[in-house]
Each structure stands twice: as structure tokens, then as C-alpha cells.
Amino acid sequence: MSIMRSVLLAGAESVWLREKAMRYPFVRRSVSRFMPGESADEALDACRRQQEQHGTGTILTHLGENLSSLSEAEAVTRHYLELIDRVAAMGLDVQVSVKLTQLGLDLGLDACHQNLWQIVARAESHGNTVWIDMESTKYVDPTIELFRRARARSPRVGLCLQAYLYRTKADLEALLPLGPAIRLVKGAYREPPDLAFPKKADVDENYFQLAARMLQPDVPQGTFLGIGTHDEHLVERLRSVMASRPAGPASHEFEMLYGIQRPLQARLVAERAPLRILISYGEFWFPWYMRRLAERPANVLFVAKSMFAR
Numbered sequence: 160m161s162i163m164r165s166v167l168l169a170g171a172e173s174v175w176l177r178e179k180a181m182r183y184p185f186v187r188r189s190v191s192r193f194m195p196g197e198s199a200d201e202a203l204d205a206c207r208r209q210q211e212q213h214g215t216g217t218i219l220t221h222l223g224e225n226l227s228s229l230s231e232a233e234a235v236t237r238h239y240l241e242l243i244d245r246v247a248a249m250g251l252d253v254q255v256s257v258k259l260t261q262l263g264l265d266l267g268l269d270a271c272h273q274n275l276w277q278i279v280a281r282a283e284s285h286g287n288t289v290w291i292d293m294e295s296t297k298y299v300d301p302t303i304e305l306f307r308r309a310r311a312r313s314p315r316v317g318l319c320l321q322a323y324l325y326r327t328k329a330d331l332e333a334l335l336p337l338g339p340a341i342r343l344v345k346g347a348y349r350e351p352p353d354l355a356f357p358k359k360a361d362v363d364e365n366y367f368q369l370a371a372r373m374l375q376p377d378v379p380q381g382t383f384l385g386i387g388t389h390d391e392h393l394v395e396r397l398r399s400v401m402a403s404r405p406a407g408p409a410s411h412e413f414e415m416l417y418g419i420q421r422p423l424q425a426r427l428v429a430e431r432a433p434l435r436i437l438i439s440y441g442e443f444w445f446p447w448y449m450r451r452l453a454e455r456p457a458n459v460l461f462v463a464k465s466m467f468a469r
């Protein structure tokens with residue numbers, strides 16, 4: 160892992176830095192590149208524009224991480240229930256993606272399951288789907304456990320897996336018999352070398368192998384692969400695998416973050432490749448924003464320039 164990436168990911172965990180940085184207008188300005196606004200109204204408006212102007216569906220995530228009380232987790236749950244109802248009333252193709260720590264994962268597995276299940280059941284009642292984000296490694300086991308519990312009750316739930324973890328190959332094999340919806344990403348947290356590939360080239364190769372595994376003919380019907388990456392080389396490698404073989408049982412779509420690799424997003428739309436854009440919103444954007452900077456340290460230059468912009 161590069162020093163810059165390490166420093167930025169350590170910064171993502173700093174409460175002191177968060178409290179300072181969020182007050183600076185130039186930081187707030189540079190966040191807007193990745194986030195259309197803090198409120199659900201602004202995010203929904205961006206979803207509508209994305210659908211009308213580019214014909215692509217979206218995924219909404221309300222930013223926030225660890226909580227200290229179950230009542231906070233219940234408030235987040237109510238927020239998502241209302242959001243799912245609003246999406247249905249607006250007739251938009253918008254899914255939601257939740258972080259289980261926001262639904263009370265640190266406060267008890269059963270309570271978190273209750274919250275997650277309410278959201279999945281509400282989405283199912285509208286014919287919609289819920290994604291579960293993957294957080295740092297200490298949450299991987301309980302996240303998979305809660306995905307399994309929800310998946311046993313409804314197919315309208317998908318799980319994010321991270322290609323930087325050595326364990327993901329085995330996790331994926333164990334989940335495949337379910338015919339699951341899996342969003343594959345490289346992984347955005349600071350993980351030690353005994354748990355995650357330290358070299359980017361190894362993460363990229365593992366990503367390719369895992370995605371290619373899901374496209375094989377022996378996976379169950381209903382398997383869905385969300386290709387969550389902005390890596391153009393990887394995208395083209397996977398597209399050529401798909402073009403060179405008869406289609407397997409798994410369906411797929413590309414998934415990218417709002418504001419990142421816009422030319423690649425436009426090209427996929429023009430070439431009629433299935434694409435969905437993840438839009439984040441909320442007031443608790445600092446750690447998420449630092450992870451976006453860490454993904455591309457050149458972004459730090461962009462932030463520096465924003466210091467002098469009016």
C-alpha cells in the first residue's frame with residue numbers, strides 16, 4: 160500500500176481531523192465532485208437526472224458509520240424505509256445500499272437483522288432490491304451471516320465482497336450455491352498484509368478471477384454480478400471474457416460511483432452495457448470522502464486547487 164494511501168486511510172479514522180476538515184469551505188467544495196448534496200432530496204434529484212439524461216439506474220447510500228445506540232439505528236432504518244417509499248412513488252429505478260454498522264451491527268446481531276429485514280421487506284414489497292456494503296475486516300463474518308439470514312427470506316438482497324481480502328475466494332464459493340447477487344469491489348479500508356493483498360496488481364488479478372468465476376456456466380440461475388469498479392482495463396478484460404463465451408446463468412451490470420470515471424461511464428452507456436451509478440449523500444461524509452481520496456492520491460491535488468477556488 161502506498162504511503163499516501165495509508166496516510167489518507169488513517170485520516171479517515173481520525174475524529175480530530177474530521178471535526179476540523181468538515182468546517183473548511185474548500186473541503187466541502189471538493190466533496191461536491193463525488194456527492195451531489197447532503198440531503199435525500201438532492202440525492203433523489205441526482206438519481207432522476209441520471210435516469211433522464213443517461214438512462215441509467217442508481218443506488219443510494221446514506222452516509223454514516225458506527226452508532227452508539229439502537230435508537231440511532233432505528234432512525235436510520237426509518238430513513239431508508241421512507242426513502243424506498245419515495246423512490247417507488249417517484250417511479251425511479253433506484254436501489255439502496257446499506258452499511259450494517261449503521262443498522263446497529265455493533266449493538267447486536269439480532270437487532271441489526273430486524274432493521275435490515277424491515278428494509279429488505281419494504282424493498283421487496285415495491286419489487287426493489289437492497290445491497291449490503293462490506294466494511295472493514297472485523298465486520299466480514301457478521302455481515303455475511305446477516306446477508307445469509309436475509310437472503311433465506313428474500314432474494315431481493317445483495318452483498319458486497321472485496322477482492323483485496325484473501326478470504327473472499329472461499330467466501331464467494333460458500334455463497335455461490337445460493338445463486339446470490341454479489342457486488343464485487345476491490346476494497347476501500349486499511350487492512351493488514353496478513354488479511355489483504357498488499358500489492359495492487361494482486362488485488363486486480365484476484366478481482367478478475369473472482370468475477371470470471373461468477374460468469375462460469377456452473378453457477379445457479381439467479382446469480383447476479385455487480386461489477387463495482389472504475390478500472391477500465393478490468394472492465395474491458397471482463398467484457399472480452401463475456402463476449403468470447405456463451406452467456407452463463409449469471410446476469411451482470413457495471414456499477415460505478417457518482418463523479419468517478421465519467422468518460423468510461425458515458426462510453427458504457429453509449430455501448431449499451433448495463434450500468435448503475437452509486438450516489439452517496441448525508442452529513443457524515445468525511446471518512447467516506449477520505450477513502451475516495453485514497454483511491455486516487457491525485458485527488459489530493461484537486462483538493463489543494465479547491466483551496467484557492469472561489
Ligand SMILES: Cc1cc2nc3c(=O)[nH]c(=O)nc-3n(C[C@H](O)[C@H](O)[C@H](O)COP(=O)(O)OP(=O)(O)OC[C@H]3O[C@@H](n4cnc5c(N)ncnc54)[C@H](O)[C@@H]3O)c2cc1C
Nearest residue numbers: 292293319344345346347387388389390414415416451454
Ligand atoms: C458501486 C460501488 C460500491 C462500492 N462499495 C464498496 C463497499 O461496500 N466496500 C468497500 O470496501 N468498497 C466499496 N467500493 C469502493 C471500492 O472498494 C474501491 O475502493 C473503489 O471502487 C476504487 O477501486 P477501483 O475498482 O475503481 O479501481 P482502482 O484501480 O482503484 O481505480 C481505477 C481507476 O479509476 C479511477 N478512480 C478510482 N477511484 C477513484 C477516485 N476515488 N477518484 C477519482 N478516480 C478514481 C482512476 O482513474 C483509477 O486509475 C465500492 C465501489 C463501487 C464502484
